[in-house]
Amino acid sequence: MQLEFHQVDAFATQPFTGNPAMVYRLDSWLDDALMQQIAAEHNLAETAFLIREGASWHIRWFTPAAEVPLCGHATLASAHVLFEVYDEPGEVIDFTCLSGALRVSRAGSQLVLDFPVRQAQPCDLQAEVELTLGLPVESVLALYEGQRIQELLAILPNEAAVRAYQPDLAAVAKLPGLGLLISAPGDQHDFVSRYFAPSIGINEDPVTGSSHCMLTPYWAQRLDKSRLSAFQCSARGGELHCELIGERVKIAGQALLIASGRLFLP
Template sequence: MQLEFHQVDAFATQPFSGNPAMVYRLDGWLDDGLMQQIAAEHNLAETAFAVKEGAAWHIRWFTPSAEVPLCGHATLATAHVLFELYDEPGDVLTFTCLSGTLRVSRVGKRLVLDFPVRRAVPCELQAEVEQALGQTVQAVLALHEGLGVQELLAILPSEAAVRACQPDLAQVARLPGLGLLISAPGEAHDFVSRYFAPGIGINEDPVTGSTHCILTPYWAQQLGKQTLSAFQCSARGGELHCELDGERVKIAGQALLIASGRLLLP
């Protein structure tokens, strides 16, 4: 069996920046275990698999060690592949996933994700988060989904503090939830962030679209504005254009195809 794959740098305007994702457009679903093995083989933050089901595309995302319920950059990458390589008609793609219905629109050179708002609330984990980060923080919030914490958000005082942060990844992995998001007001952007998820095989994610479903409503309230510019200041870095629209978040960015190939399976 041979499967086509495509590697895309999402939230990037030049190669080797933004967040790389692997994309598979499938005619039918593979076994869950096989998809997890494929994601581990590629060893990128996310590998996306998409299957056409009716008028929509069902999309699933896998880190090297786990399936996740929502991923922004790999959805952007998948939309880029479907539009540019598989000639999907129109300028809007509809995706279904574990988190509901998502849409991606093509607007000029940008792709715009239409994702659900994810609201984080204050929590009582400040001491544990400060120990993991090795510094004091202004606030700690948690996103609760299902039976427990899905994500943690720590607010730092400045962009410099975000950039300089060197967390203890072993302690971060012991925190509840998928990962730890840190953020602060930006210097050239409305806000900046970084995201650490060693518990699911991602020490630091270069650019994370889904976390901006949390960050956008938070900073919209803090700054009193609905349209915000964001920068994820990882080593690769990536710029995102965010808008709070009721209970939806619009997240826009560009994408570049970096490589294509075939996976050879017995």
Template structure:
């Protein structure tokens, strides 16, 4: 069996920045264990698999170690592949996934994710969290992810967490965030418990970050920057119980998997 794949950098307009994802467009699902092995072989933060389902697509995402319920950058990469490499018609793609219904539209050279808002509640700032991050934490929220609010963009950029300690904290991973110098807010995302020490640019975390900063700053249109080593810019908007996240993508590699 031969399977075609493409590696696409998401949330960027140039190669070797943003967040890389591998995309497979399949005719039918492979065994879960095989998709997990393929993701481990590519060893990217996410490998996405898409299968046509009626008028839309079913999408699944795997880190090198686990299947994820939601992933933004690999959805952006998948939409780019379907639009640009497989010539899908129209201006919108509809996806179903573990987290429900998603869509991606294209508009003036950008792809716009339409994702469900993520809810979180304020929680106690634990000693374990501050020790793991090596930074004072002003506030913390707990949802599927643990969100830690730091004092400044400089603190976010300087954060050098203890990955073993972070992996023991509740949630899929830990988001650190602060007001930005040139953007409304900045963030970084660490998820060693699911095989990702630091994710370069994470669309799904902005489903939690966007409502937090929208409420704090009093506006629904936000410019965000994930200040990892690769870095990536996201344009986020809050629309009721949905979050729209816009970005670009670029093809960097492609090939065939031989099984």
């Protein structure tokens, strides 16, 4: 069996920046264990698998170690592949996933994600997070799934602190949830961030679209504005344009096809 794949740099305006994702358009689902093995083989932050279901596309995302409920950059990459490689008609692609309905639309050279708000809540883990980070934080919030923490968000005082942070990945992996997000007011953008998820195989994610579903409502309330410019200041870096509209977040960015090939399976 041969499977066609496409590698895309998402939230990027030039090659080797932004966040790379692998995309597979399938006729039917593979076994879950096999999709996980394929994602581990590619060893990118996310590998996306999608199949057509009626008028929409069902999408699933795997890190090298686990399936995740939501991923922005690999959704952007998947829409880019459907539009540019497979000539998907129209200007809008609808996706379904574990987190509900998603939409990606074309707006000139950009693609715009339409994702649900992920509202973070204050939590009592500030002392634990400060110990893990090795520096003081302004506040710590958590994204909950039921009673369980899914993500942690630590607010730092400024962009310099975000850029200078050197993570103790073993300590970060022991925190509750899938990953740790750090953020602060930006010098040239409304806010900046970085994201670490070593417990699911991502030491540092270059650009994390889904985290901006948490960041946008937080900074929109704090800065009293609905349209925000954001920069994820990883080594590769990526710029995002965010807008809060009710219970939805729109996240715009560009994408570039970097490579295509075939995976050979027995």
